[in-house]
Amino acid sequence: MKYMIGIDSGGTKTEAIVYDLSGKEQQRVVTGFGNMLVDYDQGLANIKAAIQMVLTDRQVADCQLLVLGLAGIDSGGLKEVLMKELAYFQVPLVLLNDGQLAHYALLQGEAGVLVIAGTGSICLGMKQNEWYRVGGWGHLFGDEGSGYYIGKLAIQQALAEYDTQSKYSLLTERLFSYFNLTTTLELVKKAYQLTKDQIAALAKEVAELAHKDPTAAAILTKAGMKLGEEVEKLITKMKLENQLVKIGLNGSVVENNELVRQAFFAYLKNCSFEPEYVQKESSSAKGAYYFYQKNGAEEK
Amino acid sequence: MKYMIGIDSGGTKTEAIVYDLSGKEQQRVVTGFGNMLVDYDQGLANIKAAIQMVLTDRQVADCQLLVLGLAGIDSGGLKEVLMKELAYFQVPLVLLNDGQLAHYALLQGEAGVLVIAGTGSICLGMKQNEWYRVGGWGHLFGDEGSGYYIGKLAIQQALAEYDTQSKYSLLTERLFSYFNLTTTLELVKKAYQLTKDQIAALAKEVAELAHKDPTAAAILTKAGMKLGEEVEKLITKMKLENQLVKIGLNGSVVENNELVRQAFFAYLKNCSFEPEYVQKESSSAKGAYYFYQKNGAEEK
Numbered sequence: 001m002k003y004m005i006g007i008d009s010g011g012t013k014t015e016a017i018v019y020d021l022s023g024k025e026q027q028r029v030v031t032g033f034g035n036m037l038v039d040y041d042q043g044l045a046n047i048k049a050a051i052q053m054v055l056t057d058r059q060v061a062d063c064q065l066l067v068l069g070l071a072g073i074d075s076g077g078l079k080e081v082l083m084k085e086l087a088y089f090q091v092p093l094v095l096l097n098d099g100q101l102a103h104y105a106l107l108q109g110e111a112g113v114l115v116i117a118g119t120g121s122i123c124l125g126m127k128q129n130e131w132y133r134v135g136g137w138g139h140l141f142g143d144e145g146s147g148y149y150i151g152k153l154a155i156q157q158a159l160a161e162y163d164t165q166s167k168y169s170l171l172t173e174r175l176f177s178y179f180n181l182t183t184t185l186e187l188v189k190k191a192y193q194l195t196k197d198q199i200a201a202l203a204k205e206v207a208e209l210a211h212k213d214p215t216a217a218a219i220l221t222k223a224g225m226k227l228g229e230e231v232e233k234l235i236t237k238m239k240l241e242n243q244l245v246k247i248g249l250n251g252s253v254v255e256n257n258e259l260v261r262q263a264f265f266a267y268l269k270n271c272s273f274e275p276e277y278v279q280k281e282s283s284s285a286k287g288a289y290y291f292y293q294k295n296g297a298e299e300k
Numbered sequence: 301m302k303y304m305i306g307i308d309s310g311g312t313k314t315e316a317i318v319y320d321l322s323g324k325e326q327q328r329v330v331t332g333f334g335n336m337l338v339d340y341d342q343g344l345a346n347i348k349a350a351i352q353m354v355l356t357d358r359q360v361a362d363c364q365l366l367v368l369g370l371a372g373i374d375s376g377g378l379k380e381v382l383m384k385e386l387a388y389f390q391v392p393l394v395l396l397n398d399g400q401l402a403h404y405a406l407l408q409g410e411a412g413v414l415v416i417a418g419t420g421s422i423c424l425g426m427k428q429n430e431w432y433r434v435g436g437w438g439h440l441f442g443d444e445g446s447g448y449y450i451g452k453l454a455i456q457q458a459l460a461e462y463d464t465q466s467k468y469s470l471l472t473e474r475l476f477s478y479f480n481l482t483t484t485l486e487l488v489k490k491a492y493q494l495t496k497d498q499i500a501a502l503a504k505e506v507a508e509l510a511h512k513d514p515t516a517a518a519i520l521t522k523a524g525m526k527l528g529e530e531v532e533k534l535i536t537k538m539k540l541e542n543q544l545v546k547i548g549l550n551g552s553v554v555e556n557n558e559l560v561r562q563a564f565f566a567y568l569k570n571c572s573f574e575p576e577y578v579q580k581e582s583s584s585a586k587g588a589y590y591f592y593q594k595n596g597a598e599e600k
Contacts, residue, residue, distance in 0.1 A: 074485070075489065137456075138488070138492060140492065141456050142456075142459060155441055156437075156442075159437050159442060189375065191441060192440065233463055233464055237464065
């Protein structure tokens with residue numbers, strides 16, 4: 001049986017899925033994290049292990065293509081190194097970044113925009129095999145509309161209430177109880193000890209309060225509008241005004257947070273293009289199938 | 301001779317100055333950093349060494365008061381511990397945070413507002429021996445209008461130009477040459493390796509370009525207005541509307557950056573109080589003299 005392999009490799013796990021030529025899933029294996037910027041050797045070992053596992057009972061010659069999506073693949077010569085490392089398996093290889101693979105999975109190789117908003121955020125566009133991006137500059141300088149952005153606004157809201165001696169909002173009271181603290185000074189001290197992920201996790205607390213706390217609702221609305229602005233910039237950059245544009249949504253914030261989604265949709269309604277929203281695929285690895293369908297075994 | 305000791309202890313040095321009862325400087329010694337949150341033992345040792353040095357040739361009984369200003373003194377029981385540690389010297393002690401000591405030095409114990417904007421920023425007010433603050437929440441959640449804030453906006457400007465495919469501003473070109481880089485992706489990678497101080501140091505580059513680059517000028521104006529907003533919040537909090545309010549300025553950004561200052565002054569001109577700007581004292585340690593003049597040897 002001829003087949004292809006899609007590998008979605010990220011900060012927590014590496015997922016390798018085998019698809020037949022009709023796109024039907026045949027096998028799925030999961031190994032450890034694949035972020036080679038965090039730990040080169042262990043990341044590479046996890047990726048190699050996943051490939052080895054799916055090739056064990058298959059004819060290597062039947063593998064039409066292996067598409068690997070990996071965070072950080074565009075930086076510092078990683079792509080070239082990895083091409084050599086994986087040449088060992090003797091299968092046709094394409095290396096994309098994780099966002100590009102997710103773009104293929106959701107938009108099935110068609111032109112359009114992928115909005116990723118989980119812990120961080122980025123907008124990624126493809127048109128005529130050219131890639132475009134807006135945002136995704138990380139928590140210090142970018143990631144507008146992301147979970148981190150929402151968590152940061154929640155903390156800043158508490159600080160603003162202290163600064164102006166306002167009555168504490170429900171949101172601020174929730175932050176105190178969430179961290180088991182009683183004062184704003186304790187909260188800010190705690191906040192500086194949190195990881196990026198832990199600050200982003202506050203987005204869930206904000207969402208849970210939004211139906212009864214206008215402060216929380218306003219933060220989510222702001223995040224949704226920010227994401228809308230980012231998409232609008234990307235549309236301009238890609239010169240897609242006045243066209244029908246597929247918009248894929250990926251990540252906990254844009255998939256699950258209703259107020260963020262509403263504000264995002266409302267913002268794009270007033271932009272100069274017509275959005276067509278695309279449902280999420282179950283795994284980014286499926287991008288390998290659509291990549292093959294569109295490009296064959298060659299990166300474009 | 302009766303005297304008092306003022307000690308300004310910060311992240312780089314500890315400065316102890318002896319004043320006579322007329323406020324005339326009699327002696328000045330400098331030891332190493334005194335930030336006990338960074339290194340408790342070494343910070344404490346540097347502070348003790350400074351005190352020891354000024355007490356060596358003096359009658360301890362003649363010391364009317366020792367006022368120590370220390371960053372972070374308000375957090376985690378540090379004040380209580382330090383009171384015990386310094387009781388050894390058998391002189392009347394007052395412990396303030398570094399901002400409070402600077403407030404005394406500039407405003408000579410009078411009510412009013414101190415604006416500190418260097419690497420970070422904070423607005424500190426005193427009225428009827430009560431302290432008030434706005435901002436000062438650190439680089440992740442606050443420090444509006446600070447050097448870090450200006451440096452961050454400069455980096456974000458470069459990223460925005462990349463996102464929108466604009467022609468690079470002079471400011472962005474300066475960032476590239478300053479770091480000896482050629483691409484935006486290199487710049488953002490570099491930016492995440494910079495310390496807080498290094499990002500704040502970019503404020504100087506922004507200032508140097510402001511006369512010929514509107515982008516740089518706009519960033520400085522925004523910083524000045526932000527500082528103005530912070531002061532306005534503090535005025536409201538302190539209920540000083542419609543009054544004459546002394547405003548002390550401290551830190552490289554508000555002391556030296558002309559565009560920031562202009563925007564700051566312009567903003568406050570339209571607020572509902574009358575600012576009276578106060579020149580900087582040469583050392584915060586002088587705050588000890590004004591503290592004594594106002595309060596005697598007792599903390600209020």
